[in-house]
Amino acid sequence: MHGGLHSPGTVAVSAAAPLALVGLTVAIGASGSPSLQGTVAIALCNLIIVLGLQVFIGNSGVYSFGQLGFAMAGGYLAALLTVPASFSAFQTPGLPALLSEAQLDPLAATLIAVAGSVLLALLVGLPLMRTSTLAIPISTFAFLIVAYNVLANWDAVTGGSGGLVAIPTSTSVTSAGLWAGMAVLAALAFKWSASGYRLQATREDEAAARSLGVRLMGERMVGFVLSAALCGLGGALAAQQSGVLTPNAFYFAATVTTLTMLVVGGVRSVLGATVGALAITVVVETLRGFEEGHRVFGLPSLGETPGLAAIGLGVILLAVMIGRPSGLTGGREAGELLRRRRESCSSSARGHGVRLTSIPREGAHLDRGTKRQELVADGVSLAFGGLQVLRDVSLVLRPGERLGLIGPNGAGKTTLVNVISGFQRADAGSVYLGGGNVSGHSPARLARAGLVRSFQAALPFEQLSCLESVAVGAMGTGAGRRRAVGEARAVLTRLGLLELSAERAGSLPAGSQRLLGIARALATRPRYLLLDEPAAGLNDQEGAELVEALRDVVADFDCGLLLIEHDINLVTELCTRVQVLDQGRTVALGSPEAVQRDPAVIESYLGSGYPAVAGA
Amino acid sequence: MLELREVRARRGGAEVLHGLDLTVEAGEVVGVIGPNGAGKSSLLRVLCGLLPPSAGSVSFDGRDLTGLAPEQITRLGIAMVPEGRQIFASLSVAENLRLGARGPLGEAATAEAMERFPILGERCGQRAGQLSGGEQQQLAIARALVGSPRLLALDEPSMGLAPKAIDSIYELLDGVRREGMTILLVEQNVARTIDFCERSVVMSRGVIRAEGERDELQRDPALLRAYLGRQL
Numbered sequence: 001m002h003g004g005l006h007s008p009g010t011v012a013v014s015a016a017a018p019l020a021l022v023g024l025t026v027a028i029g030a031s032g033s034p035s036l037q038g039t040v041a042i043a044l045c046n047l048i049i050v051l052g053l054q055v056f057i058g059n060s061g062v063y064s065f066g067q068l069g070f071a072m073a074g075g076y077l078a079a080l081l082t083v084p085a086s087f088s089a090f091q092t093p094g095l096p097a098l099l100s101e102a103q104l105d106p107l108a109a110t111l112i113a114v115a116g117s118v119l120l121a122l123l124v125g126l127p128l129m130r131t132s133t134l135a136i137p138i139s140t141f142a143f144l145i146v147a148y149n150v151l152a153n154w155d156a157v158t159g160g161s162g163g164l165v166a167i168p169t170s171t172s173v174t175s176a177g178l179w180a181g182m183a184v185l186a187a188l189a190f191k192w193s194a195s196g197y198r199l200q201a202t203r204e205d206e207a208a209a210r211s212l213g214v215r216l217m218g219e220r221m222v223g224f225v226l227s228a229a230l231c232g233l234g235g236a237l238a239a240q241q242s243g244v245l246t247p248n249a250f251y252f253a254a255t256v257t258t259l260t261m262l263v264v265g266g267v268r269s270v271l272g273a274t275v276g277a278l279a280i281t282v283v284v285e286t287l288r289g290f291e292e293g294h295r296v297f298g299l300p301s302l303g304e305t306p307g308l309a310a311i312g313l314g315v316i317l318l319a320v321m322i323g324r325p326s327g328l329t330g331g332r333e334a335g336e337l338l339r340r341r342r343e344s345c346s347s348s349a350r351g352h353g354v355r356l357t358s359i360p361r362e363g364a365h366l367d368r369g370t371k372r373q374e375l376v377a378d379g380v381s382l383a384f385g386g387l388q389v390l391r392d393v394s395l396v397l398r399p400g401e402r403l404g405l406i407g408p409n410g411a412g413k414t415t416l417v418n419v420i421s422g423f424q425r426a427d428a429g430s431v432y433l434g435g436g437n438v439s440g441h442s443p444a445r446l447a448r449a450g451l452v453r454s455f456q457a458a459l460p461f462e463q464l465s466c467l468e469s470v471a472v473g474a475m476g477t478g479a480g481r482r483r484a485v486g487e488a489r490a491v492l493t494r495l496g497l498l499e500l501s502a503e504r505a506g507s508l509p510a511g512s513q514r515l516l517g518i519a520r521a522l523a524t525r526p527r528y529l530l531l532d533e534p535a536a537g538l539n540d541q542e543g544a545e546l547v548e549a550l551r552d553v554v555a556d557f558d559c560g561l562l563l564i565e566h567d568i569n570l571v572t573e574l575c576t577r578v579q580v581l582d583q584g585r586t587v588a589l590g591s592p593e594a595v596q597r598d599p600a601v602i603e604s605y606l607g608s609g610y611p612a613v614a615g616a
Numbered sequence: 617m618l619e620l621r622e623v624r625a626r627r628g629g630a631e632v633l634h635g636l637d638l639t640v641e642a643g644e645v646v647g648v649i650g651p652n653g654a655g656k657s658s659l660l661r662v663l664c665g666l667l668p669p670s671a672g673s674v675s676f677d678g679r680d681l682t683g684l685a686p687e688q689i690t691r692l693g694i695a696m697v698p699e700g701r702q703i704f705a706s707l708s709v710a711e712n713l714r715l716g717a718r719g720p721l722g723e724a725a726t727a728e729a730m731e732r733f734p735i736l737g738e739r740c741g742q743r744a745g746q747l748s749g750g751e752q753q754q755l756a757i758a759r760a761l762v763g764s765p766r767l768l769a770l771d772e773p774s775m776g777l778a779p780k781a782i783d784s785i786y787e788l789l790d791g792v793r794r795e796g797m798t799i800l801l802v803e804q805n806v807a808r809t810i811d812f813c814e815r816s817v818v819m820s821r822g823v824i825r826a827e828g829e830r831d832e833l834q835r836d837p838a839l840l841r842a843y844l845g846r847q848l
Contacts (some may be wrong), residue, residue: 539649540805542804
């Protein structure tokens with residue numbers, strides 16, 4: 001079901017493991033005493049909520065403290081839609097007749113509750129997802145507080161802080177288990193969808209993801225809404241399990257508990273959410289037994305020890321954070337854990353390393369029929385504080401051309417690329433792409449228009465595999481998963497990285513990570529590719545091999561290339577024109593040979609020792 | 617002075633050093649070259665305690681370094697100039713230097729460094745992030761030197777620098793070498809490394825495949841070519 005990014009075996013095992021845990025839980029619960037059945041059913045509802053948290057937090061890497069607000073919404077909606085009219089009359093006298101007289105069947109009420117949570121998430125998410133990565137935890141927390149206070153104080157409609165009673169109890173262990181199984185599949189399907197990968201890319205590196213065309217806010221919104229749907233579902237089922245509902249059911253304590261479950265299990269994986277939710281439930285319920293002075297598992301009673309369960313939760317969280325900071329599962333799915341195990345047994349003497357020379361040429365011809373025109377920066381100026389970094393710099397890059405941009409450190413080369421690629425706004429001047437003025441457009445929008453850049457630092461998507469990293473490049477500019485995988489393979493083949501497909505990007509040596517960055521950018525099918533020091537960290541011979549590969553790739557992909565590079569030999573080899581910046585100004589522009597003879601360039605950039613050293 | 621014996625290390629599940637032997641004598645200047653992914657950076661990470669070896673031993677002046685934390689190793693006299701410079705961009709030049717110095721003599725050492733590196737002295741109040749790449753690299757080296765190390769390990773000091781800036785970095789390192797500092801230099805710039813170091817070792821796939829003195833290596837480019845390009 002997941003075209004090529006994982007082997008079918010990995011997919012099957014990754015889905016089967018959490019489903020088996022859910023199945024086991026249902027089997028234990030269904031055969032137990034009524035009180036055990038209740039505990040298990042609630043645990044399964046909590047699991048659905050934790051899966052909801054995983055969908056947003058795990059994939060976006062941004063903590064939200066507000067998702068339980070959607071569980072409140074789902075719970076209250078389901079309750080109000082099912083409570084018999086006779087109870088509604090005194091519990092919630094201010095409720096509109098449409099709701100108070102409705103007495104829907106449980107399934108309809110649950111579905112409407114989920115839909116309501118989704119609507120609320122759309123409403124709340126639009127402003128919240130606009131806030132910065134650091135502000136989202138706080139702003140979502142604010143939402144939770146508002147949601148609670150509305151429910152606790154709008155007595156006539158919600159029953160106030162006393163809550164609601166007489167909710168028909170329809171959630172059984174089996175039905176909660178079925179829903180939990182579907183939630184597991186939904187969370188996995190999202191994680192492995194093109195949208196899920198784009199969101200994970202923003203988690204790994206915001207700037208790199210945006211440079212590939214990923215719309216940060218839009219992707220976060222998708223994860224936020226799906227997360228709200230699952231939280232709303234969990235809340236609705238829980239309300240219909242216990243029959244009573246107070247605003248406190250999904251407030252601080254529940255937020256802390258569910259987040260602890262997720263973190264202990266491993267935020268990044270669906271298996272982690274499942275393991276965390278179920279393991280913590282077992283431990284907390286056991287400790288609660290002790291706390292109330294019961295004998296548990298035949299162990300002697302401790303007498304009444306209030307607070308034991310909460311202390312236990314804290315100790316577990318601490319222990320996991322110290323011993324296994326990425327959670328019990330390490331944030332991996334079951335299939336990935338299994339594959340890792342097999343590999344670590346057979347991984348001896350595996351060398352990475354760049355192999356650029358023996359590249360097959362077939363299979364990578366990407367046809368782009370669009371009409372192309374020049375990329376132009378016109379009179380760009382920019383100052384940081386008092387420091388004038390760019391002074392009226394213009395640059396023209398023609399379709400299919402290879403232009404070198406050189407100059408001393410601090411000359412403004414990277415800043416110019418930042419301006420052209422939308423990462424930095426210029427004080428003056430404009431950027432034109434294909435004849436249209438694109439000044440001030442976001443990096444994602446420019447990437448979708450065919451203007452893509454790489455970074456000086458490799459900015460790898462550390463937790464993604466090489467294949468996934470490059471596929472995100474294609475997905476960022478709109479490709480579906482299947483096409484993205486095809487393009488990723490073609491690009492990896494061209495750069496000699498195909499054999500590293502399954503490796504985690506974070507585990508590659510620095511030079512290969514840089515190549516991977518170029519591969520990622522190429523997978524977007526750029527019309528213009530801006531590379532910032534692609535050969536840094538490669539030795540002379542590897543640099544020469546990179547030149548060959550770039551020359552071929554750029555010709556095949558038919559894109560214009562802007563190359564910032566200090567290795568003058570490499571620039572001479574690859575570029576047809578060279579532009580030299582010094583102190584924010586263009587000081588020379590011409591053929592590589594002419595530029596190298598320019599006295600101003602020798603003075604400011606190459607140094608008087610040139611060419612003795614560079615030719616060595 | 618520095619002795620690595622049969623060192624093995626793993627990164628991300630895979631072994632990256634497969635039994636590496638390396639000896640550096642006091643006052644010696646040794647270069648490490650090799651293709652991307654050969655294990656050069658891993659070697660330096662093992663040396664300064666960021667990557668604990670899974671087998672083998674690392675000793676410095678007869679003292680076993682295995683199991684020591686990075687800060688303990690620094691205190692024993694090994695200073696590292698990391699790849700990508702890693703200066704504290706939002707702190708001033710002077711603050712960066714002060715953080716490299718230790719103990720009651722820190723202030724004096726900082727002042728001395730600013731005399732020795734005039735550009736840093738001129739810019740002592742500026743935020744380090746505002747320096748040019750070459751100046752930042754100078755700062756990274758100066759920050760390593762103010763701790764009065766006995767071994768200076770450098771990871772790709774020329775990376776991302778313009779040719780002229782590379783010249784001035786190597787001039788500076790030449791001065792450090794003349795003072796008798798023991799230096800271990802990891803560099804992608806092969807010609808530079810061989811020229812600068814008395815002896816260079818060639819790494820590939822996690823072990824040292826060849827080594828030679830400056831003259832030998834300069835006379836025998838075939839030896840280098842065999843190891844530096846495609847992986848064997």
